[in-house]
Amino acid sequence: MDEAQIDTKKIYERRWSILIAVMLGSIMAPIDGSIMNIAMPTLREVFHAPLETVSWVSMAYLLVVSSTLLAFGRLGDIMGYRRIYQTGLFIFTASSAICGFASNISALIAGRVAQAIGGGMLLSMAPAILTAVFPPSDRGKALGMNAMSVAVGLAIGPSLGGFLVSTLGWEYIFFINVPIGMAAFIWAQLVLPRNSVRRNERFDAIGAMLAFSLLFSLLLYINRGSQWGWISLTGVITLGIAVISFIAFILLENRQSEPMLDLSLFKIRLFTAGTVSTLLNFSAQYIMTFLTPFYLAQKGLSPSTAGAVMTAFPAVMLVMSPVSGALSDRLGARGLSTLGAAISAGGIFLMSTLTLDSPIWRIALNLAVFGIGNGLFQSPNNSSVMGSVPRDRLGIASSFLATMRNVGMVMGIAIGGAVFSNLSQYFMTQLNLTGTALQNTAFMYALRIAYMTGMALDILCAVTSAVRGRHNAV
Template identity: 50%
Template sequence: MADPAGQENRWLILAAVLAGTVMGPLDASIVYIALPVIGEVFHALPSSVGWVSMSYLLIMGSFLLPFGRLGDIFGFKRIYLAGLFIFIAASALCGLAPNLIALIVLRAFQAVGAGLSMSLAPSIITAVFPQKERGRALGISAMVVALGLAAGPVLGGLLVDSVGWRTIFFVNVPIGIIAFLWSYKLIPKNGEKVKAYFDWKGSVLAFGALSAILFFASEGESYHWSALILIIGAAAVVLFLLFIRLESSIPEPMLDLSLFKSRVFSAGNGAALLNFMTQYIIVFLCPFFLQRVLGYSASRAGLTMAAFPLTVLFIAPISGALSDRLGQRWLFFFGSLLCTLSAGSMFTLSQNSTPFDISLRLAVFGLGTGLFQSPNTSAVMGSVPKNRLGIAGGVLSTTRNIGMVFGIALGGAVLNARQAFYQESAFDLAFLYGIKDAFFAALLVSALATVISVFCTQKSRQET
């Protein structure tokens, strides 16, 4: 039932919530275009500067599920506003970061704020809208998130070129303050709080395991695969096993492992993980290719890269409708296949490539991604009973976040290793060919996602 206290102002509340939550996806995408410049300022390798994004996504992947529980325990409004406050403060401090380590740590705090606000936005919208308007409101919310992702590269490029890279963080502050004051005034307090279990042990173990495996993968080459790196790799395995053991033994786990007994649920999440890995290898490395190989300005690179999110934004709603009419299987498979072909075409780019060459490849990748995502979501959510939909949605969101982080780590690791190999061979275009080899890795990852997508169909559990 909708909250009577908020129902009268529900559309204003929606606008206030969206003003706050749009900063999360906007900030996630705006940073990529600035990474080459940040790397030059702090004299960092791409694999190291990638931690500016990975620390953000790592927190989201580790804590997004339990963040939602905090709203049940302490109240949606209180936790949502706390998230906005943390995000605003961390954004201001990111803009003042004196070195790369400080920026990486502050980005993690930024992710805490974004995670708290983003995880509770659907709950607030659901609470204030009646059922007949709820789907429309949530659809507008999804569209605004997609617009934030699409606007990030263009806005980021313009800010980096005209004012400097630090402004990509400062821009959040005035928007955040307006959203905070607006939300404080309009959002009603939710009713009676409930006693909900917060799986902090599982969250910490997941964070530790993911951090260790990412450091092992992305920095191993830089540390020459020393004893320290091997110890960190072993620690990742131990922490992962402890996480699985814990989640199997508690009544309300962060990750409900029983869901993975469904072949479709497992395959759907596996395909999503690999698809988002492919996406973020390309999204992470494209700015380096455009700015360091082709010599583009940040704003020109941002405009070129906008072809990908804009195509996804246009295709995703059409894909959802086609999925309902034609079924998931072939749309799912064809979307993943297009992503694979596009990733393969990225491997053919050279120092003579034109903006059209790159935009066309990114648009095809966006077409494949848009066709893939709606049937993927439908297959995963349709494989679980209705009373497990909330948990299944949280698992899928977490899987996608982890795929993003792994994609950046893999892209940076392959670039580092292959660039070093080509430099030892006295090859003039070592950086270019390192990126090309990373794009080839994206091709292999996407091909595996395409194979797995074949196993992602069965009759919906909600229809039986």
């Protein structure tokens, strides 16, 4: 048996230890993303900063992590997934400590930018590492368990943030990452395969800058367009930068012998349909998760009760993600992901039938149905996308999948917020009611249509899942 065979055997034997190492890293970024909102009022008081400035603590992280994923994915293919992942763990952990020690709002925002760079490395490499390590027979299960760790992070973020802010102080929403990051770094150092360098290729720096410009300006426009005015001067300039960057990026990548994003991947139906499905699914998901807390507040529920009700969605996903991943290893991805998207559409439809008098158990049940659908969709879809590309393109495939997920999140919040706010104002002027009755009726009419918009996106997701094809390429 030669050295390569011995290394492959050792990697296969410790694949579940590698999964644990990746899950430890994967849980930190979603915790950090979901933990921040609960601390915003406290940060505003501590730093005596206006809300617009404080909002950049969250905005800076979202924009930078989303805009750097593609570049880190390509670097992983060139330099090795272990190296990029380990560097991301170090940067994320160190910058978390820097954020906790920040003495002013500017230093905190700068620390969040550094955190986003580390988070981008982690998010772009995790699926690539697991796809490279796990054989097709176990790949769906592994990706499903990693998706479970992301769901855990999103689920515990708000409640953990509230506890830390109220008991220990805002600094500890960042300090909490330090012991987790150190443990993840040490564990990854012990188990991640060392012979993961791919090819002696040149990194497309100009393509990376154009991709960053495209994603940063596009996400900024989507997120801030309603405040600026979609056709205001600022909005038009920002969107114009995105369009010009996109055209320049496509023209450049088509001419590059070693492109930053290999456009030939989009000729693979599984890859294209799966990434489009991810975009649609997360857009629908974030319409629901963004608007439902407002509905629960309008219903009169306390923040703690509303948080407990909302937990029904990620809690069910925790169970479904590894189960659906294991099933996809046996049954394939197309049927499961299509069924999951259809169930998700049904869950949002059920949410649209609620009234302000609906019992809490019914709301939780509807959210659970939505969680079943999303859990059933995501793991098979991720496994299908990652299994469809050549092994020397796993990094860019992983990062592009993560990019579509983040863009979908931003789109969902923007679409849901725009539909709901505009229709609320419209119904307030059209209904022949006054006082609380007018507010409640206009609120529920607008909420139902916003939910139905999310349902339409999930129906489209089911369609794109159904046409993806049957078999993986690798």
